[in-house]
């Protein structure tokens with residue numbers, strides 16, 4: 001799967017600057033449904049995941065902007081990017097001076113995209129292609145989580161795991177537009193950015209992306 005996933009990502013995307021974070025280039029798509037159908041055909045699986053990895057989501061864009069403006073958040077630190085998708089947050093962390101970044105996602109196409117995107121930006125990111133949400137906290141100084149609160153099941157599991165991560169003394173930064181399942185009562189807002197997204201994913205072309213710190217319990 002790894003080689004064919006890589007070829008699929010290259011075939012189905014274009015390498016383009018990320019709106020608002022133009023120093024970073026990602027393999028991105030313009031449309032989600034034709035790409036999803038192509039992924040279903042490629043995997044021969046009608047239940048193939050939606051190709052979230054082919055887009056920079058509002059949460060990830062907000063984190064990337066934040067790390068560009070405040071590199072000290074990750075500089076000299078080890079970083080873990082949960083639900084990495086394209087790898088945007090991990091790449092942004094490396095560009096901001098992180099010593100090491102690990103990106104985790106469960107979609108094999110995301111795993112291929114993260115490796116390609118890291119390379120396209122002249123950096124290295126380690127990739128974890130399994131679900132870590134029932135595991136112990138990672139070896140990291142900072143955990144980033146961009147746009148994980150769009151769906152109840154993932155939101156609940158990500159929140160529970162991130163609370164464990166925080167309890168282990170690791171800094172946790174969330175990026176999100178304020179979706180329904182965000183645990184807002186446990187968050188402190190650090191910054192807010194006007195980010196350019198796409199109406200392929202969202203109701204408006206421009207949205208506000210917030211960066212939050214997970215509070216200690």
Ligand SMILES: C[S@@+](CC[C@H](N)C(=O)[O-])C[C@H]1O[C@@H](n2cnc3c(N)ncnc32)[C@H](O)[C@@H]1O
Nearest residue numbers: 052056057059060083084085105106107146147
């Ligand atoms: C909306 S995308 C966000 C991607 C990226 N963080 C960003 O902001 O651009 C959500 C990502 O979560 C991944 N995902 C879903 N469940 C997951 C899990 N249990 N563990 C890791 N990643 C998961 C999906 O495959 C998808 O790539």
